[in-house]
Amino acid sequence: MRMRQVEYIDLPADETIELAPGGDHVMLFQLKTPLQEGQSFPLSLTFEKAGTLEVEVKVYPVGSAGPGED
Numbered sequence: 001m002r003m004r005q006v007e008y009i010d011l012p013a014d015e016t017i018e019l020a021p022g023g024d025h026v027m028l029f030q031l032k033t034p035l036q037e038g039q040s041f042p043l044s045l046t047f048e049k050a051g052t053l054e055v056e057v058k059v060y061p062v063g064s065a066g067p068g069e070d
């Protein structure tokens with residue numbers, strides 16, 4: 001899969017945008033420690049008009065489809 005880094009994702013008020021494996025996703029760079037399967041950590045998402053939202057990220061195995069498949 002080819003990925004292209006973008007600075008932002010457009011979020012029209014009347015549309016639902018899903019971040020998921022194989023589609024648009026958040027990619028973490030320059031981690032200070034490796035991620036451990038099963039661990040969770042907070043991640044801040046910054047929105048142009050809605051401010052910052054903190055979400056809890058759970059680490060799934062490499063190749064997992066993410067929540068809902070386990």
Ligand SMILES: [Cu+2]
Nearest residue numbers: 003025026027
């Ligand atoms: Cu990526």
